[in-house]
Amino acid sequence: xxxxxxxxxxxxxxxxxLRLSCAxxxxxxxxxxxxxxxxxPGKGREFVASIRASISWSGTLTYYGDSxxxxxxxxxxxxxxxxxxxxxxxxxxxTAVYYCAAVLGGRLGxxxxxxxxxGQGTQVTVSS
Numbered sequence: 001x002x003x004x005x006x007x008x009x010x011x012x013x014x015x016x017x018l019r020l021s022c023a024x025x026x027x028x029x030x031x032x033x034x035x036x037x038x039x040x041p042g043k044g045r046e047f048v049a050s051i052r053a054s055i056s057w058s059g060t061l062t063y064y065g066d067s068x069x070x071x072x073x074x075x076x077x078x079x080x081x082x083x084x085x086x087x088x089x090x091x092x093x094x095t096a097v098y099y100c101a102a103v104l105g106g107r108l109g110x111x112x113x114x115x116x117x118x119g120q121g122t123q124v125t126v127s128s
Contacts (some may be wrong), residue, residue: 002026002117004100009122012090018124021083022100030054030078035115036085038096038124045097048098049074050109051083063110067093071127097121 008020022034035050051074052061062074073086083100101115108114 001030002066002102004033004102004117004119006098006100006119006122009124011125011127014090014092014127014128015058017034017049017086017088018090020087020100020122020124021099022083022085022102022119024083024102026051026079026081028104029102030076030080031083032102032104033082033109033114034074034076035101035109036074036083036098037101037112038094038098039121040093040096043096045112046096047110047112049085050070050107052075053104053106054078055106057072061106065116074103087124090124092112092126095124097123 003025029083036048041046047065071089076083099121100119103115
């Protein structure tokens, strides 16, 4: 089990950028697949991006939801037990609470069912 804490949310104008961070406790965070999900008011939780556990032979594998491809980038800094979500060209429809999640091992990571560790979320609001 790991404890996750998101940060970096806030209010930004359309077209702007934000960088979210997910900091984890524990010393084996590199062994976890980490995902970002978001939930807008009145909607279900949506997959945003995931980054697989760091396995030497696999390189860095990332996956993105269709609505954020080309605008968002997920990355990890294993030395700092942190995963980042760089969000560019933000749109009002990106407004949501953003959650990071983690699961031990290499997974595709695009389904909530795969994860057993969740953060509390951080609010992102994009004004038009």
